[in-house]
Amino acid sequence: MMAKHSTAIAAFFSLLVISLFNLFTEASPRFITPSKLIEQREVEAEYDYVIVGGGTAGLTVADRLTESGNFTVLVIEYGDFDNSSSIFSVVGGGQGLSNRTRLFSFPSVRQPGLNNITEQIVIGKILGGSSACNAMLFLRGQIEDYDGWASFWGGTSTWDWKGILPYFKKASTLTPPPDSLAQEFNIKYDKSFWGDTGTRIFATFPTFQWPQLKTNMNAFRDIAGITYPPDAGSGLPGVFWFPSSVNPVTITRSFARTGHWDGIARSNYHTITGSKVFKVLFEGDTASGVQYVPSTARSAITQNTKTVKARREIILSTGTIHSPQILQASGIGPKDLLGSADITVKVDLPGVGQNLQDHLYTFSQTHTFEKFDVHPNLDDMTSNATFAAAAQQLFEQDRSGPLGIGAGNAAAYLPFPVVAPDAFSKIAAAYEQADPAAHLPSNTHATIIAGYKAQQAAHAAILRSNGSASYNSVFKGGRTEGSTLHLHPVSRGSVNIDPKAPIFAEPIVDYRALSNPIDLDIMIELFKFTRRYFAVPSLAAFSPRETNPGPSVDTDAKIGNWLRGVVRPSAFHPVGTCAMLPKELGGVVDAELFVHGVKGLRVVDASVMPMLPGAYTQQSTYAIAEKAADLIKARQ
Template sequence: MSARKLVPEQGGDPFRHASSAGIIEGLRMKTESFDYIVVGAGSAGCVVANRLSTDPSVRVCLIEAGGSDNSLRIKVPAGILSLYGNPDYDYCFVGVPQPKLNNRRIPVNRGKALGGSSSINSMVYIRGAAEDYDEWAGLGCAGWAYYDVLPVFRKLERNLIAQDPRYHGTDGELLVDNPRDPNVLSGMFVKAGKNAGLPANKDFNAESQFGLGIYNVTQDRGQRFSSFSAFMRPVLDRKNLTLLSECEVIDLVIAEGRATGMRVRHEGQQKLLSASREIVLSAGAINSPEILMASGIGPANELQQIGITPVLDLPGVGKNLQDHVDGMITVRSRSTRTLGLSIANLPRIAAAPLQYFARRKGMLTTNYVEAGGFAKTRHANGPPDIQFHFVPGYRSHRGRLIEYGHGYAIHTCVLRPKSVGEIRLSRDSSRRDVLIDHRFFANEEDAMVLVEGIKIARKILAASEFDEVRGKEMLPGKDIGTDGEILAYLRAEALTVYHPVGTCKMGTDDMAVVDPATLKVRGVDGLRVADASVMPKLIGGNTNAPSMMIGQKASEMILDSAHRGGK
């Protein structure tokens, strides 16, 4: 297996995308030099930058396109409602029309701030099933089986709730805790699981995912604890570590088959950053392939069609996109025990800031998806194939961010979708317009799994535990009952839970982008990818913790290579 060769006439020109006038200006561009450059201060990148900068003799630069995370919107868990769709913190991507979802364009929220998506996510700490990682190993990714990655998860974790030490660590930087003040309905949801044959599960990261429970969260005394909080903020005083926020990568510099640097926009000007050892792309499953393609690394025919001169024909870049497609049940309720905006609830709302800042209790501690779990539909062949995220508040049936009134909702997602999409660049002068095509329901089995998942979610909500707060099902609605009707509803309303992966996958086949043993980009020296984009298959769960694990594995690979004298 080998990538197609570099195009020689493009190899040494760092300004290959510029006009003649731009080349002259580029020669006067300010240059800054480092040993390592890590792109993306998100879940994986913060781990990589932390580990590489432990050696005071090397200069490490961490780049983040977003800005500061120093905002109560980020720090206070309930502030998540003000982050999605907010261009100050979210890339606000929108996918291309989806033929199997009534040609709707699906929002793709991705974090754009220090901490990346770990600064705007729901803080749920889930690793995925053991079978997920064993499947990776079976696909040719040696060293990535469950018992290879379990010690890495344990190494990163500082578990605050005395969970089983066979599965959990206590010496790492990442704090894992219980929610401070979960809503009473979240407990109802867990108890109601027996109506659908789902037991209570106190630890989804131990022996089995199966069942319902209150999710563990990455929080510090009720405050969001992002990857940046865990791995970067404590080491920002390292003299060999440079952090450049609000710094956008334009493209990579490829010289004689090696990534030697990159052009960036920072502080209103273009700069050239050079890397004497390595560049690590940890920009996520959308932006890592985008940077590669903007630099001429990707499917050569497609790049030529949009006016980019190929530097390396690597057909897998941007392919293999996988994500968790999601359907919702939302119920109106009169009960003020649920979260909600109402006159009756004004006293609780007014008291919430004092409760939070004095004792870290009350409504502002909620991450909204406090409880959830995993179940098997009749299509499952192995581990659970659906995941629930329970919201003890009303989710708008009109798609509004905030809806007046009370209620509760269950999100149900397909854990191991068979539908595979791709990411491309459009033909625009900036080379920044990303076309995200999930191809949701392209494989009809995904649709059938989600239909069954909605039916199981309804069984949970039908349990007697919900009698005291029962209300009207607004979506799908009581008249939507047959499989065909539920499927039609999903085509009209299904979205995603924002777990894109796979677009720079590791493996040994012709579509692999990185080597599983090194995470090096095939055919280019000095360039690695370390984020969710390297996953060959989507894991069964939330992707924040697995991305950190990938960052840790990558840093160990890089440090081992440096120790052995590799570059």
């Protein structure tokens, strides 16, 4: 029986992402009636607002600006409108990343700190953006993360926890777990941390959980200092259950398009797809319009170049990778870089494209439970000769059952003093006392160094705090577990135009992963904590065994060498390249998200986050967009 269970669970987790992607074919029914998608010939000469990018943030802002009917909005999206049924599938979680037609995908520069690998930059290229192809984990960071954002403004910013919490509430609608499931698995939630606005972005707890997750979650009680917050959205670190971006009625993906575009029939809300904005136009110091071409174009061919003007504002929402590229191509950025690309400098703004951050992660440190039992439906499913057919049948019979889980909904978000009680103070002190320029490129501008010095103080506080999360692991309830994320990396990278082809080549992305050696010190401690967790008494009955790298990797030096070969520099959560910071700290936008040095131009997307939150970035991006919409409307 145990062998049968082992075979079943191994087959399930190895084939889930790959095999099930083909379950939802183009012949399947369409789920959604689309909103107003106009042809190029229908684009008006001028709108009140032009939003560049129809992704997570862009569509949220567009919806909010058009709901009164008083203002006109054009959304220009590079990707296509894709209404095929596979985009709505929740089976396999991150399987949306498997369809490269919906994604930008190009390599970073080589990463010396990670044995010279390149990382594939993967971001959404579709109406709905990355929310249309992510793993649907719906999480917010800790109170101290957002208070940290506000701290850079000397106490005058409303981007602290108190100021952003109303927008977390506004951004989504919570669907709690069934009472019986909540009681059985001790799933805590508190509706006071969520809104009740009827927003069509859904935060949904599944109606099924794998039985092993009860053991996984309870085992943390064996470790001193670990807490269980009252809700995943409480802003507190610890061990908790969290919702996914899933429509609770249809059990389909909930994303920016379904929440802020589908079914919205407004004559003042226009959208075009398949169009690349390559330049912001100015009248004096005021952004007045944009130029764009078909997304298939490889040059600004005169007959294909179109211009549309904005009476009020241009809003860039093309994300952490492409928003800085558009700014730099428009003459806003580091003057030396712009000069090398023969671009006339509009504003010498050194921070544009700098301050790149992403969560470092590895799935390679794995532990397997030698004694393990699984839900009987897995045996039923995998004993069938045709795995995919059996999986589809099971999903259609019970869309909220085992295959309706977008991703694991059980996680640990833990403070560094809990993870590394004997090392956290020494590591924090070493990081805090280092020269802020020591691990930045030699030509780094003085304002960027000043901004990094300010971030050093904030990061050191995080490393010493029991109120911030540095370690993350998400559990699937399977026989083998192995995810670890470093939530607050201290190395900084960049996104810059290619001087040889600044507009139509993809930008040059350098994560500079582990360029600050403190990151490796931290990851070694995260590695050792994972070992400590699997050795707790509560898990002993399941005979956990480290299957990779194995007990022979037993010193910090060996662990560090192993990590350099398996850590990835991106968990698909890039932020920071248009940072919301004062200009003297290397900032790109101010606290109202206006670009420093010009008028009528804002950036509204994940690139404005000055530092990564201690969580995945989707929910924070929605909250930023909701708050930005109110800031924009306050000027109307």
